[in-house]
Amino acid sequence: MAGGWDDLRVFLAVARQGSLSGAGQALALDPATVGRRVARLEAALGAPLFRKSSGGYALTAAGERLTPHAEAVEQACARGEDAVRGQGDRLSGVVRVGAPDGCANFLLPQVVSGIVAAHPGLEVQIVALPRVFNLNRREADMAVAVSAPEAGRLTAQKIAEYQLVLAASRAYLAGAPPIRTLADLGAHRMIGYIPEMIFDKELDYLRDLGMDRPGLASNSVAVQHQMARAGAGLVVTHDFALAGDDLLSRVLAEEFALTRRFYLIRHADDARVPRMAGFAELLVSGMRRQMARTRGALTEGPGSEDAMSQQSD
Secondary structure (H helix, E strand, O other): OOOHHHHHHHHHHHHHHOOHHHHHHHHOOOHHHHHHHHHHHHHHHOOOOEEEEOOEEEEOHHHHHHHHHHHHHHHHHHHHHHHHHOEOOEOOEEEEEEEOHHHHHHOHHHHHHHHHHHOOOEEEEEEEOOOOOOHHHOOOOEEEEOOOOOOOOEEEEEEEEEEEEEEEEHHHHHHOOOOOOHHHHHHOOEEEOOHHHOOOHHHOOHHHHOOOOOOEEOOOHHHHHHHHHOOOOEEEEEHHHHOOOOOEEEEOOOOOOEEEEEEEEEEHHHHHOHHHHHHHHHHHHHHHHHHHHHHHHHOOOHHHOEHHHHOOO
């Protein structure tokens, strides 16, 4: 087959991205080169692999039949690369992890820094976006998510549970009306997600507080968190984000807490690639340890105090 794995790699990129430009961006090639590689592969196989339409490039029946074989070659190449790079128990190569920005900002930096310290040949890329990652299009090698996938050749492993809690800055609470029950929240500005941009049902929590829309909003939980630290109002944030925070204090700890879960989502075939399997194991165990540490810190640090004890009657 002309081009061998190189042409199959281009074929998979177009299949996953749905366009020549998207595939070119993923492969660092110009779209014209991508188009020539696809045409060369189609000529070698004697069959069209894509149908072009206004919506982009869609697989033909021949393309659909070729896909699992191309993916098998991709996996074999990844395993071969790992075998050549292998340095005993040390991992090497590139791993890209997608994660919602709360996890990516407040949890993964500590976890990943420990992993790369032990495996200096490993290059880890964290893609922090407030949306669901499409692993079938290879936007990432694996992803942390708050919901398990319902379709696709993917596996989901529960990592750990965490809580979404109510918090505000001490400066805000000192000058605001007292908060003794959830009913008192109506007198306060709430910071939350832009309703139309909530990307997972698990993050649609304002109804649990009896509210429809926040007074201040962002599609990024990290931005919401910083708004609260600036004294703009109350925020629902991750419990692990409060560990060691000297500005934010938890509010109504006994009345409000939402339990959520993190899952590690992976391509089913990647379990046979040592680099991916090894990194996944380290990521899960590291996240579990870090979340346990933050729970311990919350029982001792400044963020553990209930805001009601800081407000006068």
